[in-house]
Amino acid sequence: MPEETTAEGDHRRASILTALREGVRRVDDLARACDVSTMTIRRDLQVLEQRNEIRRVRGGAVPVDAWTFDHRLGRSVAAKDMIAAKLMTLVPDKGGIGFDGSTTAHGLARCLKQQTVRDLTAVTTGFETFHELSRTPGCRAYATGGAADPHTGSLVGPLAQVTLQQFALHTCFLSATYLDEAIGSTEFTADEAAVKRALTAVSRRTVLAVDSSKLGHRAVARCLPLDEVDILVTDLEPGDARLEPYRGLVELM
Structure with missing residues (x-):
């Protein structure tokens, strides 16, 4: 399997944020929406949580309401x-x-x-x-x-x-x-x-x-x-x- 590029990862995490804002919350649903494994979604959620763009909840995540300029x-x-x-x-x-x-x-x-x-x-x-x-x-x-x-x-x-x-x-x-x-x-x-x-x-x-x-x-x-x-x-x-x-x-x- 070819190595993922930084752009591909950035694009997928942006898609995850879009899905979260549209009401998708569960890891399984995010994986289906992005056509990747649940393991990949969990890694992406960890990255997004470190950036303070999402908050982890049981079984999934929710978006942070307001983004500062630095976060964006x-x-x-x-x-x-x-x-x-x-x-x-x-x-x-x-x-x-x-x-x-x-x-x-x-x-x-x-x-x-x-x-x-x-x-x-x-x-x-x-x-x-x-x-x-x-x-x-x-x-x-x-x-x-x-x-x-x-x-x-x-x-x-x-x-x-x-x-x-x-x-x-x-x-x-x-x-x-x-x-x-x-x-x-x-x-x-x-x-x-x-x-x-x-x-x-x-x-x-x-x-x-x-x-x-x-x-x-x-x-x-x-x-x-x-x-x-x-x-x-x-x-x-x-x-x-x-x-x-x-x-x-x-x-x-």
Whole structure:
């Protein structure tokens, strides 16, 4: 049997978290949902418990209600690294760019800090992303202000949206809680969805970056339909069968 890659393990554990949020609790049911052995599920639950993303209960597990930025930063690391490398090719040499408060956008900001940029202006709704951008030579960074979303920590609300209206951006880089081919991207909170729509409204180009574990699922708040997304970036190759539902609806990368 071939050795499992880090990306495969990250993807499966993200799938376990999705199943837990959808109400699947027992180890046996999680094993069937992920098409792996119960032993593999128990090992994954141990990893997720060490990250404080789940709580073990008799016969299974339940998700931790709120994730800090650091907890989310530790999820799907290999996939986010692959996505960040793709996103780097979409960053213009100069002009304005926008970032949401996601850990995926944060990964791009970290990569950008290691590159030479000429004259970029960047605005973000994320505290951690702002700190990365503010230390990037050749980049003038702005944080929107606003209230911290209780679930994500991103800056949201009227102040964040008014701040974004002061910019005319070339490209915005967003992620999503989930992505469904029928209704597009969704978020856990309406406030988070609203501020992401505000980012797209002031941008000529919208790039949506999601790891493959988020495909085919829905959260409670609608955000962007796919016809408002210019490029969809994932950790998959564009020809991967898992992207078939999105083919023809959006440019795949």
